[in-house]
Amino acid sequence: MILRIAAIGLAVVAAGLLGILTLLTPPGQLTFLDGAMGGGWGTQRPGHALPFGTHGETLDVWRPANAKGKPLPVLIFFYGGGWVAGSHDAYGFAARAFAKQGFVVVVPDYRKVPAVRFPAFVEDGAEAVRWTHDHIATYGGDPARIALAGHSAGSHIAALLALDRHYLAAQRLAADTIKAVVGLSGPYDFYPWTSPRAIEAFKGTRDPRTTQPISYARADAPPMLLVTSSGDTEVQPRNSISLAGRLKALGAPAEVREYPKLTHEEVAMALSVPFRGKAPVLADSAAFLHRTLGE
Numbered sequence: 211m212i213l214r215i216a217a218i219g220l221a222v223v224a225a226g227l228l229g230i231l232t233l234l235t236p237p238g239q240l241t242f243l244d245g246a247m248g249g250g251w252g253t254q255r256p257g258h259a260l261p262f263g264t265h266g267e268t269l270d271v272w273r274p275a276n277a278k279g280k281p282l283p284v285l286i287f288f289y290g291g292g293w294v295a296g297s298h299d300a301y302g303f304a305a306r307a308f309a310k311q312g313f314v315v316v317v318p319d320y321r322k323v324p325a326v327r328f329p330a331f332v333e334d335g336a337e338a339v340r341w342t343h344d345h346i347a348t349y350g351g352d353p354a355r356i357a358l359a360g361h362s363a364g365s366h367i368a369a370l371l372a373l374d375r376h377y378l379a380a381q382r383l384a385a386d387t388i389k390a391v392v393g394l395s396g397p398y399d400f401y402p403w404t405s406p407r408a409i410e411a412f413k414g415t416r417d418p419r420t421t422q423p424i425s426y427a428r429a430d431a432p433p434m435l436l437v438t439s440s441g442d443t444e445v446q447p448r449n450s451i452s453l454a455g456r457l458k459a460l461g462a463p464a465e466v467r468e469y470p471k472l473t474h475e476e477v478a479m480a481l482s483v484p485f486r487g488k489a490p491v492l493a494d495s496a497a498f499l500h501r502t503l504g505e
Contacts, residue, residue, distance in 0.1 A: 272302070374423075
C-alpha cells in the first residue's frame, strides 16, 4: 500500500512538471517528451543523423529491439512545428512509440521557414521517401509497405506527398509507393491563410491551391486516417472533416477520428508514455496501419 501511494505521488509530481514544461514549450517543439519518460525500452536506433537528399538534411531510423524474421512495415513520421521548428532528435518519443508497435520508423528533418518557403519542405519530404524506399531494407523494413504519418505541419507534408503525384514522380517513385497515411491535427483545407506562420510559409506561391492537400483528393488515394480534436484551436477539426469528406465522395478510403478536448499539442503528446492515457491516439493509429499494411 505504501509503495502504491508513493507511486501515485510520483506520477502526480511528474504530471505537474510535464504540465509546466508544456506551458513553457513553444508550439510544435515537444523536446521535453524525449527524455527519461519517452518510452525507449524495447526499441533501438540503428541509424542516427543519416544524410539524405540534396540539401544536407538528416534522418533517424528506429525499430523494435532484436527485430528478426520477415521485414516489418515502415512508417515515415514528419514532425510539426509550423514549418519553422523541430528536429528528428526531439521526436524520438514518437518514433519509439510506433517502433514498439512493430514498425521500422524513419524521422526525417526538412528545411524550415524563413530559410526556405513552400514547396521546399515538401520536396525534402519526397527525398526522404526516396531514401526510405532505397535503404530501409538494410534496417529490417519492407520497402513495399511504406506509410506516412505526421503532426500539424508534418501532416500537411505527408498529405501532399500522398495526394499530389508530382512530388514522388520527381523522385522517380510510383504514385502508389505510399500505402497509407495517418495525419494528426493537420491543415489540409486552410486557404485563405490567416495564421502568421502559414502566411510566411506560403509567401510568393503563385497558385494557392497547390498548397492545399484537399486540392489533390483523388479516388485512388491511399487510405487515410485523419486524427483531430474538438479542443484544437490552432488547426480546426474542419480540416480533417473536409478532406475526409472529399476523399470519400470520390470513393477513396478515409476515416476521421476525433478525440474530445485535446489541445493541438496534446494529440501528439498522447503518443508518449506519460500522456498516453489522454486518448488512444497510438493504439488507433497503429491498428489502422497494421490493418492497411498487413502484419
